[in-house]
Amino acid sequence: MSDVLELVDVSVVREGRALVDQVSWSVAEGERWVILGPNGAGKTTLLNVASSYLFPTSGSVQILGEKLGAVDVFELRPRIGMAGSALAEKLPRRQTVLQTVLTAAYGMTAGWQEEYDDIDERRARAFLDRLGMSDFLDRRFGTLSEGERKRTQIARALMTDPELLLLDEPCAGLDLGGREDLVRRLGRLARDPYAPSMVMVTHHVEEIAPGFTHVLLIRQGRVLDAGPVDKVLTSAALSRCFGLPLVVERQGDRWTAQGLPLV
Numbered sequence: 562m563s564d565v566l567e568l569v570d571v572s573v574v575r576e577g578r579a580l581v582d583q584v585s586w587s588v589a590e591g592e593r594w595v596i597l598g599p600n601g602a603g604k605t606t607l608l609n610v611a612s613s614y615l616f617p618t619s620g621s622v623q624i625l626g627e628k629l630g631a632v633d634v635f636e637l638r639p640r641i642g643m644a645g646s647a648l649a650e651k652l653p654r655r656q657t658v659l660q661t662v663l664t665a666a667y668g669m670t671a672g673w674q675e676e677y678d679d680i681d682e683r684r685a686r687a688f689l690d691r692l693g694m695s696d697f698l699d700r701r702f703g704t705l706s707e708g709e710r711k712r713t714q715i716a717r718a719l720m721t722d723p724e725l726l727l728l729d730e731p732c733a734g735l736d737l738g739g740r741e742d743l744v745r746r747l748g749r750l751a752r753d754p755y756a757p758s759m760v761m762v763t764h765h766v767e768e769i770a771p772g773f774t775h776v777l778l779i780r781q782g783r784v785l786d787a788g789p790v791d792k793v794l795t796s797a798a799l800s801r802c803f804g805l806p807l808v809v810e811r812q813g814d815r816w817t818a819q820g821l822p823l824v
């Protein structure tokens with residue numbers, strides 16, 4: 562299996578502080594990774610490196626077989642699908658849900674042409690249907706609930722048929738039903754052999770959908786452990802990652818974690 566991502570000794574330093582500190586990590590084709598860690602650990606910074614939008618201060622990065630610094634990122638970026646709050650803020654609120662997804666086919670956030678190919682429109686409708694958004698095609702993006710916005714963004718990220726899909730906290734801000742709905746949909750995507758390789762950032766083990774294969778634990782910019790979910794996701798490792806005693810349990814194909822009571 563070829564590498565989709567390969568980071569070697571990658572550091573991102575700002576104001577004398579390493580936000581990501583000598584990270585070496587590789588993602589092989591078909592793997593579905595979760596990046597888990599506390600607030601400020603460096604998860605989004607790592608994802609921004611993986612998306613080619615952030616160049617590291619030191620170390621080397623290969624994305625989809627291309628070396629960052631030696632490749633035209635404008636050719637690389639359409640091969641990467643992204644969904645996260647930073648991108649959502651750039652999406653015009655007045656644009657309809659269908660247009661929001663369609664514009665991705667043209668590498669833009671806002672629509673400037675009225676005419677789209679039929680095939681693009683069919684694809685946009687199909688992705689929105691897969692994410693349960695068929696009833697919202699003509700709704701303006703700005704009027705959607707948080708959950709509907711998240712699902713629209715994921716449909717949008719899939720529109721360019723990416724080889725790598727990066728999701729930054731897709732379940733953040735969702736209520737219990739919204740989270741469970743999205744986890745099920747992400748699980749279906751994760752188990753689809755034709756779906757792209759995936760990396761999802763989260764704070765919560767409850768958001769790990771079935772089908773995700775690997776976990777990277779990060780704290781203060783450093784990788785504590787990275788590997789297959791069953792091997793890495795232990796109570797000891799999670800306690801170290803979040804800095805307090807936690808018990809993690811697997812229930813069927815889902816995970817839960819809770820803190821030990823104070824004595």
Ligand SMILES: Nc1ncnc2c1ncn2[C@@H]1O[C@H](COP(=O)(O)OP(=O)(O)OP(=O)(O)O)[C@@H](O)[C@H]1O
Nearest residue numbers: 575576580598599600601602603604605606607764
């Ligand atoms: N441009 C910057 N200059 C200085 N510090 C920065 C910059 N960008 C991010 N940081 C800091 O780097 C650290 C890591 O940020 P990052 O957003 O990657 O963390 P995160 O794990 O995604 O956090 P969260 O879970 O809270 O979203 C944080 O302490 C943040 O304040």
